[in-house]
Amino acid sequence: MIKVTILYPNGEGKTFDMDYYATKHIPMVKRLFGDDMKGATIDKGVAGGAPGAPVPYLAIGTLYFENIAAFQNGMKTYAQEIRADIPKFTNITPVVQISEVVE
Amino acid sequence: MIKVTILYPNGEGKTFDMDYYATKHIPMVKRLFGDDMKGATIDKGVAGGAPGAPVPYLAIGTLYFENIAAFQNGMKTYAQEIRADIPKFTNITPVVQISEVVE
Numbered sequence: 001m002i003k004v005t006i007l008y009p010n011g012e013g014k015t016f017d018m019d020y021y022a023t024k025h026i027p028m029v030k031r032l033f034g035d036d037m038k039g040a041t042i043d044k045g046v047a048g049g050a051p052g053a054p055v056p057y058l059a060i061g062t063l064y065f066e067n068i069a070a071f072q073n074g075m076k077t078y079a080q081e082i083r084a085d086i087p088k089f090t091n092i093t094p095v096v097q098i099s100e101v102v103e
Numbered sequence: 104m105i106k107v108t109i110l111y112p113n114g115e116g117k118t119f120d121m122d123y124y125a126t127k128h129i130p131m132v133k134r135l136f137g138d139d140m141k142g143a144t145i146d147k148g149v150a151g152g153a154p155g156a157p158v159p160y161l162a163i164g165t166l167y168f169e170n171i172a173a174f175q176n177g178m179k180t181y182a183q184e185i186r187a188d189i190p191k192f193t194n195i196t197p198v199v200q201i202s203e204v205v206e
Contacts, residue, residue, distance in 0.1 A: 003146055005163065022205055042205040043106055049199025051175060056200045060108065072154060096152025097159045102125055102145040 001038065004071050006061040007095040010045065016058040018044055020089040026061065028085060032078040036071075038064040058092065068098055104141065107174050109164040110198040113148065119161040121147055123192040129164065131188060135181040139174075141167040161195065171201055 008016055026040055041062045045055040065071045075082075086094070111119055129143055144165045148158040168174045178185075189197070 002149070004152065005146070006152075007159075018205065026206070040206070043108070043202035044205050045200060045202050046105070046171070047201040049107065049109075049178075049201065053199075056110075056198050057202075060200070060202060068149070075152075095159050096156075097148060097163070098150040098152065099146035099148050099160075099163060102121065102147050103129070103143070 001101045002065050002068055002071065003099045003101055004063040004065065005097040005099060006063070007057045007097070008045075008059045008090055008092040009095065010055050010058050011092075014058060014092050015090060016092060017089040018042075018059060021059060021061070025085055025089055029063065029078075029082060032081065033063075033065075033074050036065060036074055038066065040064065058090075071098070104204045105168050105171055105174065106202045106204055107166040107168065108200045108202060109166070110160045110200070111148075111162045111193055111195045112198065113158050113161050114195075117161060117195050118193060119195060120192040121145075121162060124162060124164070128188055128192055132166065132181075132185060135184065136166075136168075136177050139168060139177055141169065143167065161193075174201070 022042055026042060030037060030040060043060040045057045045059060047055050125145055129145060133140060133143060146163040148160045148162060150158050
């Protein structure tokens, strides 16, 4: 199993509409990938690790796939539609990471 | 439920011993927090989102707690012991994020 982690870094003037993300964007991604996507989680950034520290990421989305090919093949078809939706909920350019699930 | 996400950014000369992290460090954190910690996951960074892109984080650890207080109260007691263990597996200063689980 692999995870695709999409991180939205915090910063001055950065905005993120969590309601749109959770009720429109992630459901769209699920619909596009269909059975190739095994699940998704959404995290809302609250704070940094130390008390009072700023939150590093306003949101973190995680998508689960059987393997990297399942994600990358889907992106060949759906990337344009997915990327076109991003300005509807944020002005942040996300950082995208592919990871193996160790545990 | 909240997540504490610990991200180890990639970079020139950065190293990360996943074996030590998975078999020594995370088990130590679990032992220290005991029942206050509800679970942990470990991701090994493999690639960036686009084919050929460098991996943003060499590893991402996630710790689950009932609420922020459970994490921060524990850290008051255990932070020193946990931080002293970090140089044994990496030369990276991790980024720590507290998130609410939206979905």
